[in-house]
Amino acid sequence: MDFGKYKTWIALVIFILLLILAAVSYQWELKVIFSGRYVPFVLLLVLSFAGYYFISRATEGKPIPVRKIAAFDAIEEGIARAVEMGRTVHFTLGYGPISTVNAPQYLAGLGVLSHVAKLCAKYGAQLVSTLGVPELIAAEEEIIRDAYYSGGKPELYNVTYNVRYLTDQQFAYASAVQATIQRENAGANIVVGPFWAESLIFMEAGAAIDSFQVAGTARETQIPFFVLAADYAFIGEEIFAAGAMASGDVETLASIRGQDIGKLVSWILIVVGLILLPIGVKLAEYLVK
């Protein structure tokens, strides 16, 4: 029996069963789900099912329209410009241990690095990738080596040159990245990952040598710096979508539609909440119950 054909239906049945479980637990206070976590649980279910549904449709060969992200498309423009000017491409991922809440941003950054490395191989650009995450040295080396070898440019791969671990201390890392951008005369400066106060240091170092800059982070406090100082910026969740786009796989890309469903659901909740507010009903209080 071919279970592949029924995967979406099986997922739907599990989804409905879990929804029923959440509803029953909420109604009769069964203590199956922690109180105050019902709505996040249902939202997680809805989004996961929506994402899985779109992935399944893409697997069946049905076209799934995916929105464009200007910063993602701009990476190619930046790398091509750097090659024309005979300058290098610089990429940095961030610093610190991977075992923190920032781990998803490192993963998203690696996805973007994979895309950048492939484009560097395509155009014959020299890529310098700096990082302050010691756990990811091997992953970066493999991503860049894979990109140059599969792109037919193995002569451009030099592990000591392409991947540079600097340090996991914030401002030591910031000064080393700044020095690398300026000494290597980076024509394109791509900065994607979790960043703190060092974000503006990187942007200004790039601006001083007229680099084409693409930056992105999911840390809310640093997004304004990137939006103002970079040529193109990934805003928040776009760095996670960029990771999917970098794969070039239609099934992976289709999952981005799930994010859009989440935005739609939150918009509906906000509008309903605003409508109910004047008649004295606070929707938010019900949602966190």
Next chain:
Amino acid sequence: MSVVVRRNLPQIIVALIIVLMVLFYFFYINADVSKTFTTADKALSDWAIVITAIAAIVGGIDILRYHVNQIRKREMRQIIFSCIVIVMEIIMVLLACYALSSGIAITTQPNFAWLYTYLYAPADAAMYSILVFYIASASYRTFRARNPPAILLLIVAIIVMLGNTSLGAMIWEGFLPLRDWIYNVPNTAAFRPITMGIGFGLIMLGLRLIVGKETTWMGRRE
């Protein structure tokens, strides 16, 4: 290395951990089992510390490899900096080893602490303070009244700057409440959708990791 070890096994481990984390976050489960996945038991976080410590050694070797290479290439502009980095790295490692052999914490070893307090900390603080000049130069480039949104940005920036200084209060007392309103109302309204979007992006990343569609983090694909 086989595809199973290189690709399938890490995918299964990651998917399993994500599913277990979600289960333990939402569902009432045996307390002893569930605390294994929280900081209370430290089982996972201790593993993370061990892995990070080993990765730091790899990082140290990577730094040495790069700078030794620079010296061998006789890059005259770089050679002095590479020498300093290598000498300082060796000194710090030797002092740390000496501290361990003496049975004291590394950070309390007098020479190590002196180097950290009087060499590293001031350099670190200097780097942080340089930010003020970068903020000034970035502001100069950004706050130019080129188009209507840029004019709006410029006006808001001036209000917030005046609200943050005593000079602003001397000119008009309303700058401070106006700054607070900008922080609390338009600023919060702009940030919340971004925060929600990040949450949705994370959920989709988790889903892709569970179904094995997110593979770039594993490096080589074959």
